[in-house]
Amino acid sequence: MATPPKNKLFFGSFVHSKTLAELEYLHSTAIAVDATGKIVAVEPGHATAAAAAEALLPKLGWAAGDVDTVATKSDSHFFFPGFIDTHLHASQYPNVGIFGNSTLLDWLNTYTFPLEASLADPAKARKVYTRVIRKTLAHGTTTAAYYATVDVSSTNLLADLCLAAGQRALVGRVCMDQLSPAYYRDESPAAALASTLASIAHIESIDPSASLVRPVLTPRFAPSCSAPLLKGLGALAADRPDLPIQTHISENKNEIALVKELFPPSSTGAPDDSYSSVYDAFGLLTERTILAHGVHLSEVEAELIAKRGAKVSHCPCSNSAITSGAARVRWLIEKGVTCGLGTDMSGGYSPSVLEAARHAALVSRHVAMGGDDKAKLTVEEVLYLATRGGADVVGLGGRVGAFEVGMEWDAQLVGLGTVDAEGGAVEEEDGNVDVFGWETWEERIAKWVYNGDDRNTRKVWVKGRLVHERKG
Known part of the structure; x- marks a missing residue:
């Protein structure tokens, strides 16, 4: 209303x-x-x-x-x-609380990909997206950085519904052309780029001034994207410096190992095989980039992210639920990395950024119990991450x-x-x-x-x- x-x-x-x-x-x-x-x-x-x-x-x-x-x-x-949710999957909302005992990669194949693929059905997509928008608004979320699905029409519908409901949103069509089920992936890098451009055109047509809804380039994460696709998205990002970028980074150790295997420096031209360097090599590590998680970043990676001006979305509920690890938010901030909070549904179990804030405080205490007492985040700090910090992450600093x-x-x-x-x-x-x-x-x-x-x-x-x- x-x-x-x-x-x-x-x-x-x-x-x-x-x-x-x-x-x-x-x-x-x-x-x-x-x-x-x-x-x-x-x-x-x-x-x-x-x-x-x-x-x-x-x-x-x-x-x-x-x-x-x-x-x-x-x-x-x-x-x-209003709270700013810097990372959530609108298409996964029906699965909140359903993450079983699996690891991230198993969870994607068991729960996530089948649900996302099913939202090619417009009636089902409308039901899911309408509910997640209403639910997040009810929890005080005025801005959300949404991942949709591979399907263009489903992504466009999410943007339409956000605009109609009056919620400020970044809406991204998910790009992925490998390491995902054959029934749910882009046919080729060229097809992924064409579909991305089609979705961008639609979103810009319904809100030409980007007063509420904006498109966002969304490579799901490096392992699900081929080198040609990442290169193409990097070129698009360079051509369109107004477009934000969102993806995942260093969520858990198996994922990091997979990135090293798939993208050795010899194939990317990067100086090393770190996750951050892969994105940087393809032009996707910019001041407009939102990196979800960042749990296991190295010193060198944090310094590179800070140098490029990329931002991190801290998702404490998801990282705890899927046993990914405890992100060192204080350390990131001290490195000069801008941070906000994300619910990361459905890895996270709650649509509430307030819940993410309290868990950010609790997770920081677990980091402190590991020997770094200054890691603890205060009430004031987690509320900053939920508002001003989040605004900076999604490119709305000074505006909301x-x-x-x-x-x-x-x-x-x-x-x-x-x-x-x-x-x-x-x-x-x-x-x-x-x-x-x-x-x-x-x-x-x-x-x-x-x-x-x-x-x-x-x-x-x-x-x-x-x-x-x-x-x-």
């Missing part, structure tokens, strides 16, 4: 990342958002929404009757930037991810449960987070990170448009 664009005034408490280490708390604040969805004013210090409107609207030249006002209804409610003048209003209204004097919940629908009233705001946010879920996400806006509202 999407409402028509209109000038809006939001009033109450706002929480967002100021830096990686610091959240900013803006109380008794008004934020004005124009009809295009852009933040035009941020003004603290107002006692009520009415007082804020009286002071602010004349400055903006807005008539009160032309403005929708949204105010928090209690001190346990606050506005927070925080509440600043000039940025677009991608936001969620979060409601936490208030406990009354008798120990009961004032609002039963506010979920698993109990606020007793004596907690500091820092403590409330920590409770939300570790206990919150979609029941706390009351409303969601993308570019100023209401795209989700929780009933009840």
Whole structure:
């Protein structure tokens, strides 16, 4: 559901990342958002929404009757930037929680490829994609970097549905011409490139200004792509410097060994046989590249990724579920690598970026238990990864991810449960987070990170448009 664009005034408490280490708390604040969805004013210090409107609207030249006002209804409610999911497979959503006891490569053949191939059926694809978009929006995800399938029509449908629902999205047709079932692969490198161009053309036709939906070059991962296909995609990336790129890297050790076997330096011209060097040799390691996982990157690889400006999508739920390993996020950040969070459904079991944030914190503690105490990520840091960091990863830095003048209003209204004097919940629908009233705001946010879920996400806006509202 999407409402028509209109000038809006939001009033109450706002929480967002100021830096990686610091959240900013803006109380008794008004934020004005124009009809295009852009933040035009941020003004603290107002006692009520009415007082804020009286002071602010004349400055903006807005008539009160032309403005929708949204105010928090209690001190346990606050506005927070929309989450940015930097890596997920829309086509795999029906398989969330179904990863068995297999390794990554076995899991792909057993669960993933058959499901993705079946979405060539438009009715089935519509059912799956509509649900995953609704589900992610309900969890506060305003931007998603989606992998679709090999099928052009299925990929185009996903883009159509994202645009109709009002979700900001990168949508990629998956490229793969080897090491996958014969029933589910590109016939040749040339066919893969032609299909990719067809999907790009469609997505650009439905949203020419890329205001919400953009195409993204999507080689599934190096082992599933032949050298000619990777070379062709690299050439396309060079010809189209506006196109982002998404793929996987160093998810588990067997996959890394396979890359070394398939792409020796003698075949790529790379200086070594590392995973990163393979992508670099084919022109796919750029400042527009989103690399999912990066669990087992070497020092040299991290330095190369940082040098090229490529980004990493940390997917802690998936890495734990499939037993891939624990990514060293603090180490990557210190190396100069920009990081965000991904749910990686269906390797990951949840559509919630908030769940990914709490698991990022927990996984970092497991890394710390291995001897690197500074590896631990704070609540403030994982929320940065979920918002500003994610925006940088998907090429939207400075546009979304925080509440600043000039940025677009991608936001969620979060409601936490208030406990009354008798120990009961004032609002039963506010979920698993109990606020007793004596907690500091820092403590409330920590409770939300570790206990919150979609029941706390009351409303969601993308570019100023209401795209989700929780009933009840």
